[in-house]
Amino acid sequence: MSYQEKKILTNMLSGIVVLVAYYIYAFGRYRNGLAEANDLKFWAGAMLLFIGIGVVASIIIMIIFHILYAIAIAVKQRNYDDKEINHTIEASMVEDEMDTLIGLKSSRIGFIFAGIGFVAALVSLMLGQPPFVMLNLLFFSFSIGSLAEGGFSIYYYRKGL
Amino acid sequence: MKKNIEITNTIRTLRFFANEMTQQQLAEKTGVSRQTIIAVEAGKYSPSLELAFRIADAFGVQIGEVFGYETKGENK
Numbered sequence: 487m488s489y490q491e492k493k494i495l496t497n498m499l500s501g502i503v504v505l506v507a508y509y510i511y512a513f514g515r516y517r518n519g520l521a522e523a524n525d526l527k528f529w530a531g532a533m534l535l536f537i538g539i540g541v542v543a544s545i546i547i548m549i550i551f552h553i554l555y556a557i558a559i560a561v562k563q564r565n566y567d568d569k570e571i572n573h574t575i576e577a578s579m580v581e582d583e584m585d586t587l588i589g590l591k592s593s594r595i596g597f598i599f600a601g602i603g604f605v606a607a608l609v610s611l612m613l614g615q616p617p618f619v620m621l622n623l624l625f626f627s628f629s630i631g632s633l634a635e636g637g638f639s640i641y642y643y644r645k646g647l
Numbered sequence: 648m649k650k651n652i653e654i655t656n657t658i659r660t661l662r663f664f665a666n667e668m669t670q671q672q673l674a675e676k677t678g679v680s681r682q683t684i685i686a687v688e689a690g691k692y693s694p695s696l697e698l699a700f701r702i703a704d705a706f707g708v709q710i711g712e713v714f715g716y717e718t719k720g721e722n723k
């Protein structure tokens with residue numbers, strides 16, 4: 487598995503963890519009666535909080551990922567000198583035209599998921615569902631869109647363009 | 648009517664004749680990742696014209712000696 491694939495998988499995992507944590511937190515409070523369905527301030531606040539947590543977690547996880555990645559290469563090439571190890575690490579992290587193209591194609595698919603979610607959110611309102619359902623559908627679809635983007639990136643790396 | 652074409656390449660052969668140049672060495676010469684070279688060599692990715700020229704330049708040959716195409720039926 488290449489550096490890019492590992493990086494995308496790590497990002498996807500952190501996204502899944504944050505999404506699950508949001509649902510445990512928000513719906514846990516809702517089920518326990520600590521939050522009302524119509525309390526849009528609570529739902530918006532919870533989403534903003536977890537978006538913030540997601541950004542911070544993603545940065546921290548990426549730092550840890552890069553440290554572990556460098557250690558893994560250093561261990562694998564323990565008989566080489568530092569210059570050679572640095573060279574291997576830098577060479578494996580090169581981003582080129584194929585990465586850009588895969589990024590563009592998979593982000594387009596991600597936006598399709600987000601768009602479908604947006605329409606589903608509007609439909610839910612039309613069907614008389616409370617606004618928190620719409621908000622959660624939006625949040626969920628954007629998260630799924632992001633995960634789909636990662637999934638399709640890996641698919642394109644494996645299958646080719 | 649549009650013809651379906653498949654881009655072919657002779658990168659593996661050219662690497663062999665260039666003292667068994669590794670994919671990593673070719674990647675470094677052309678400024679892309681090894682993964683991209685693997686994909687191009689396997690026919691999974693058609694490179695940009697710029698990268699195609701850089702690959703040909705790395706072997707010191709004309710672009711036509713590296714890349715070619717095969718016609719595969721016709722598409723409306």
